[in-house]
Amino acid sequence: QSALTQPASVSASRGQSITISCTGTSRDVGGHNFVSWYQHHPGEAPKLMIFEVTKRPSGVSNRFSGSKSGNTASLTISGLQAEDEADYYCCSFAGGTTDDYVFGTGTKVTVL
Amino acid sequence: QVQLVHSGAEVKMPGASVRVSCKASGYTFTAHFMHWVRQAPGQGLEWMGWVRPRTGDTLYAQKFQGRVTMTRDTSINTAYMELSALTSDDTAVYYCARESSGYKNFDLWGRGTLVTVSS
Numbered sequence: 001q002s003a004l005t006q007p008a009s010v011s012a013s014r015g016q017s018i019t020i021s022c023t024g025t026s027r028d029v030g031g032h033n034f035v036s037w038y039q040h041h042p043g044e045a046p047k048l049m050i051f052e053v054t055k056r057p058s059g060v061s062n063r064f065s066g067s068k069s070g071n072t073a074s075l076t077i078s079g080l081q082a083e084d085e086a087d088y089y090c091c092s093f094a095g096g097t098t099d100d101y102v103f104g105t106g107t108k109v110t111v112l
Numbered sequence: 113q114v115q116l117v118h119s120g121a122e123v124k125m126p127g128a129s130v131r132v133s134c135k136a137s138g139y140t141f142t143a144h145f146m147h148w149v150r151q152a153p154g155q156g157l158e159w160m161g162w163v164r165p166r167t168g169d170t171l172y173a174q175k176f177q178g179r180v181t182m183t184r185d186t187s188i189n190t191a192y193m194e195l196s197a198l199t200s201d202d203t204a205v206y207y208c209a210r211e212s213s214g215y216k217n218f219d220l221w222g223r224g225t226l227v228t229v230s231s
Binding site: 001003032034036038040043044045046047048051052057089091093098099100101102103104105106 | 116147149156157158159161162171173174175207209212215216217218219221222223224
């Protein structure tokens with residue numbers, strides 16, 4: 001099972017918007033609506049930001065939104081803030097294949 | 113307080129085995145699958161498998177089959193991940209992560225255990 005493909009890094013100024021892509025296959029991203037996104041500050045526990053492609057857990061800012069088209073899911077962060085600087089990982093359920101879940105390669109978000 | 117607390121850092125010789133524990137508190141341990149995810153230095157997250165605390169059933173990523181064992185002790189609300197035949201490539205932070213019931217995502221994570229494999 002190959003990792004989902006994400007851009008290695010994305011940067012933007014405070015207040016701007018960014019979108020992180022997550023490309024898989026029809027066996028994972030394209031085949032299920034169980035795509036989730038995680039924010040990870042080094043040394044801390046990862047945090048769930050988006051689940052089931054578009055849903056936000058309670059307590060997550062509405063500046064974070066998710067979408068999907070075909071085999072590619074996306075995470076958009078609007079009104080970028082300093083505390084958004086972190087690593088972001090997508091993850092897709094891939095049940096029925098060799099592994100149940102597959103993560104993305106990760107994207108480092110830098111707030112300029 | 114709902115949390116997952118890991119055991120402490122480990123240093124192991126190549127060829128050895130390591131067991132990492134993850135103690136759950138603040139919720140019904142048997143109501144949620146527990147997953148294990150690792151992150152090698154400079155690398156991304158890698159899913160390793162899950163254990164179903166209620167039954168002890170497991171599913172492992174193909175990469176780790178034959179080398180990983182995930183268990184649980186419901187009397188102390190603790191999940192375990194044991195990895196054998198360690199190599200330097202297994203140097204990583206190992207996380208336990210709770211699966212949100214029915215939603216196929218990981219809504220609660222521990223802070224991880226660093227396992228270093230070195231001679």
